[in-house]
Amino acid sequence: MTYFKSLLLAGCAVLIGSTSVAQAETSPLAAKGKLPFSEDQRAAMEDFVRNFILDNPEVLMESVNRYRASEQKKQEEGAVSVLKQNMSFLSNGKHPQIGNPKGDITVVEFFDYNCGYCKHALKSVQELTDKDKNVKVIFMEFPILSPTSATASKWAVAANMQGKYWAFHQAALESTAPKDDANLAKIAQSVGMDVEKARKDAEGKEVEAYMKSVREFGDKLKITGTPAFIVGQEIVRGYVEYPAFQTIVDDERKKSK
Helix, strand or coil, X not given: CHHHHHHHHHHHHHHHHHCCHHHHHHCHHHHCCCCCCCHHHHHHHHHHHHHHHHHCHHHHHHHHHHHHHHHHHHHHHHHHHHHHHCHHHHCCCCCCEEECCCCCEEEEEEECCCCHHHHHHHHHHHXXXXXXXXXXXXXXXXXXXXXXXXXXXXXXXXXXXXXXXXXXXXXXXHCCCCCCHHHHHHHHHHCCCCHHHHHHHHCCXXXXXXXXXXXXXXXXXXXXXXXXXXXXXEEEECCCCHHHHHHHHHHHHHHHC
8 A cells, every 4th residue: 555655646746747847837827826737737647646546446445444533533532521521410310220339430331122232232231240349330221223212211210210220121121022011011010110100100201301311411422322331431332242341441440540
């Protein structure tokens, strides 16, 4: 790739140098100082560059990839900045959580009950909290896939109001049944919830307001898919298996010391 770039620059230099100085001097535009080279020189350069890209399309792809990487970096830096400005939202005491309440690293998960990768992520979270006793995990209901995703999240928030969140959360993610009211009621009953109270709470204003606040928080962080995690002050987008998950946690722990 370096060879091709050098060739491109050299070719442009040769084209500029090989066109007659007299031609450049007599060009009206060049004479007025509007162009550093004549129209003929410009046309020759454009042809050379066009042919070079056609013959070496990987140059264009590298440019596109660099641009995408640059834009993604800017987006992530912006999201981390927003996260730092909104840390109080995570510590308001309203969110369901497991693990060590005083853990030195906080993990936040955005998820959808109909998300296949979120079902896999459940195992990572379970293993993380089983093996790392100094981690706190906060759950963010982020239903984006279907109306039944929102239904399941409302029941989950209602479960949290009864102190049954973790049991309900695991059962709902592990269940292969449709996430409708009938099946969610069965899950609620299986984990010892007051089903009728949960049904009423799930449709109440308090749950609705809470769900809206979580969605707004996720939107500020540009969360567009699930699962997504916040580990310390790093945003991790997508499913991560336990070994890599633990490595990220350990790295964040080192940064905080």
